[in-house]
Amino acid sequence: METIRAGLKEKIIGKKIAGVEVRNKKVVQGCHKNDLAKRLTGESIDDIGRIGKLMTFKLDGGGYFLIHLKMTGQLIYTAGERLLAGGHSDNKGTIIEDIGGEPPNKYTRVIFIFEDESKLYFNDMRLFGYIRIVDDQELEKIKKDMGPDALSPEFTAEYLRQALSGRKSEIKKSLLDQKIVAGIGNIYADEILFASGIRPDRPANKISKKGSEAIVEATRDILRKAIDCKGTTFRNYTDANGDKGNFSSMLKVYGRKEGEKCYECGGAIRAIRINNRGTKYCPKCQR
DNA sequence: CTTCTTGTTACTGA
């Protein structure tokens, strides 16, 4: 999300929305399903922020719209001219994941059209994601209900230790809980715990002071590196230039299979389930 | 055919 946010910010800050085409009303929240275009047309994008995995678009007339991509959502920006079929776009830095072909495609749910005819496509195969209109008050409440962003200075070892106290369930479950820390998903949870040397099934309240320090450090380190690599994508990732720049090749445990050799110690990787999510770890490197 | 998948929330029962 941070990769997309940073890329998008360069493209659409200050641009005025000339129109919005809603192809699937299911993804529209916070206003009447038919009123998204009415609400947004004529507004300019003042700023793009992010709370964990939730992207916030500040409107110059007041209020925000939020976009959550959930599992399979995409935000794809294209400059004014339509693209040649099969070719790569000229819009540097934009993220294109190769699902459904060039937009608009059958997974395109909403299209934002800007005054200069550039467009932002919200695609989502599984329809879990959403676009939501909120006022300042509602955004504050959403912020309040979430933990500090994983990359923010508020996410400290002291904070984490405090937040974990009394939680008897697995540490990985807590890392995935957006109310404790916002922005960590299944892939990075596994990678963070591997880098911390902590087993994902350790009870959260049994994590030592040193352990929480290791987790906070690993979180910053892993996320920073992943952002440097322009993020991790499940499969078929390319950026707009067709480059494969990604974090997937740096993954140490996520995506490995039961019994495969750990890259660090050569021991056997274990595959378990935590919080109903596939979980990989190395029992030798992680205690 | 079955099981799995980048996320979150509502519900159940303890």
Place this chain on the structure above:
DNA sequence: ATCAGTAACAAGAA
């Protein structure tokens, strides 16, 4: 009140 487990959302890949 809090916690654990599960289903649900929907579509596809393996």
